[in-house]
Amino acid sequence: LIKNISLIVLCLLLLIFLVNGAMTIIIIRKNREIEKLAYYDPLTKFFNKNYFIEFLKEQLINNAERKGALLLVNCSNLNLVKLISGYQGLDNMLVEKANQLRRLNADNTHLFRYSEDSFFIYIDKYKDRRELENLCNKILDLLEATTKTMESSELITIKIGVLEINREYKNVDEVIKNVEIVINKLKELENKRYCFFDESMQKDLMVNEM
DSSP: OHHHHHHHHHHHHHHHHHHHHHHHHHHHHHHHHHHHHHHBOTTTOSBOHHHHHHHHHHHHHHOTTSOEEEEEEEEEOHHHHHHHHHHHHHHHHHHHHHHHHHTTOOTTEEEEEEETTEEEEEEESOOOHHHHHHHHHHHHHHHHGGGGTSTTGGGOEEEEEEEEEOTTOOOHHHHHHHHHHHHHHHTTOTTOSEEEOOHHHHHHHHHHHO
């Protein structure tokens, strides 16, 4: 009788262990699904704006001595593409452009989907401005390659705003604001495809708003 009771207790303990293990696996999977919803863009599979903000906070705090740069890749005229090719056509085009960006394949680049019409590319430990200029040209070549294969893609205009991040930058809002200022400036310059931030842009913006 004692042996039978011991066997039953052992089986119950084993059952409890298996149930707990299964519940743990389910919880882990659920947490991963929640994390994906919170931090991943479902269309491009890039990290999204929420993840970027957390990422940049960490960079500004822990890597202040490193040379970092932020590229804002803006795709204009998406509404026109949507009217001509529909939502699915626009989504297909954005996925293709995201796939082209993946071809950068550099250890010091980090890709993010910032909004419907733009991507962030964070560059870690770059050498000099020439390296950033070469990267901008490479990005433009990659993204413009899609215009040869996808209908309506030629309607998209690509502009890249570049912000070199030094130790003076302390918060995420200032970084995003300044790189968006560059894009705003580029929209006034039809012949320029990329541009670097400088303080005069901020002053011009303040003057225009007065």
